[in-house]
Amino acid sequence: MQSLVIVAHGSHLNPDSATPTHTHADTIRATGAFDEVRTGFWKEQPSLREVLRTTHGDEIYVVPLFISEGYFTERVIPRELRLEGWEPELWNSDGISADTATLVASDIDKEVHYCGPVGTHEAMTDVLVRRAESVTGDPEVGNGFGFAVVGHGTERNENSAKAIEYHTERLRDIGRFDEVKALFMDEEPEVDDVTHHFDSEDIIVVPLFIADGFHTQEDIPEDMGLTEDYRNGYDVPATVDGHRIWYGGAVGTEELTADVVLERAADAGADIGDAIARVRQRTNPATQVAGE
Missing domain, CATH: 3.40.50.1400 (Rossmann fold)
Structure with missing residues (x-):
């Protein structure tokens, strides 16, 4: 069973801050590539501290919906997810090349594939x-x-x-x-x-x-x-x-951002079938106009 967890900042002040996260999660759910797709936030519910406890997959892929590597992706998220042994060096990155680190989340005693942020992926x-x-x-x-x-x-x-x-x-x-x-x-x-x-x-x-x-x-x-x-x-x-x-x-x-989330998970080993092609077609305005 594969689970995808999309983590984002969220906001107590801006009600629209979480909208892209939920939209991209819905787009990916529609592909059926994962048995479950969950979202977790630093400033909203469900919280980063709780999201893994509600995740049931044997293979869990966490993708940060952030632009860059930095304080949140290197410190806050791994801490809140309780990823044992995490160090930024595990990404072996020069600041824009983070890939995947697989670690155990201590409170659920399961391995988690922690991916780099969407913002630095070539897609x-x-x-x-x-x-x-x-x-x-x-x-x-x-x-x-x-x-x-x-x-x-x-x-x-x-x-x-x-x-x-x-x-x-x-x-x-x-x-x-x-x-x-x-x-x-x-x-x-x-x-x-x-x-x-x-x-x-x-x-x-x-x-x-x-x-x-x-x-x-x-x-x-x-x-x-x-x-x-x-x-x-x-x-x-x-x-x-x-x-x-x-x-x-x-x-x-932009709806195509869901594709980047899928690319990150696929790079980490997720079996997503033809989900990337389906998302690209679904989010393409040209195919929508054509009624495809």
């Missing part, structure tokens, strides 16, 4: 591309467009910036967009000056965040000049300094 690049397609409504978008991948900055966690740079480089290598650049909220180059960093008339802006919240819904739109007050809303695209800004919001709300 997240595909989710960024899908968000570009979603926000523009164009499955072929790329030519003539710039693409800004936005992060918070390195003040609190230098690995956060590594994840941003990693996917920025991968997007460049694809060669689909005319320009691809990493921008940040709290360090240079800043998202406030997005139009100064691109020659392209059309610029897609996607924050590498899991859920929409204060930063993605309020700070970034106002800082970019899409609106003076986020409560009044803004157009997509919005014209700023002669550029059209296609603002996509947090990439983790």
Whole structure:
């Protein structure tokens, strides 16, 4: 019996914080790849401390719905799950290459396959591309467009910036967009000056965040000049300094993120059959329009 546990931060203040986690869990449940799919949160219920006690599988895969390796993925989650013998070095990572560590969760006396965060998996690049397609409504978008991948900055966690740079480089290598650049909220180059960093008339802006919240819904739109007050809303695209800004919001709300969760579990040894292909088809707007 295989169990998947998706763990996330959650929030006492933002009721929408957990929505992507539940959405991706539902998408994966529909594939039937796991006998059970559960969710656990740091700031909401069910809690990280309790979630494994309600999990019944012989093979348990835990996937953090976080962007980067850092305090939560390296300290909080393993502690709350009571993973015996955990040390960040078990991931053998340079900050963006965490894979899997298999340890015993002491209070249930079972092995748990603890996976790296979704945000550093190579498949997240595909989710960024899908968000570009979603926000523009164009499955072929790329030519003539710039693409800004936005992060918070390195003040609190230098690995956060590594994840941003990693996917920025991968997007460049694809060669689909005319320009691809990493921008940040709290360090240079800043998202406030997005139009100064691109020659392209059309610029897609996607924050590498899991859920929409204060930063993605309020700070970034106002800082970019899409609106003076986020409560009044803004157009997509919005014209700023002669550029059209296609603002996509947090990439983790894109339905294809469920694919990255599956990829993490599969890399750890889970038998998921054709679930990845099914999720990619199910979440593809083109197949939805076609009624497939």
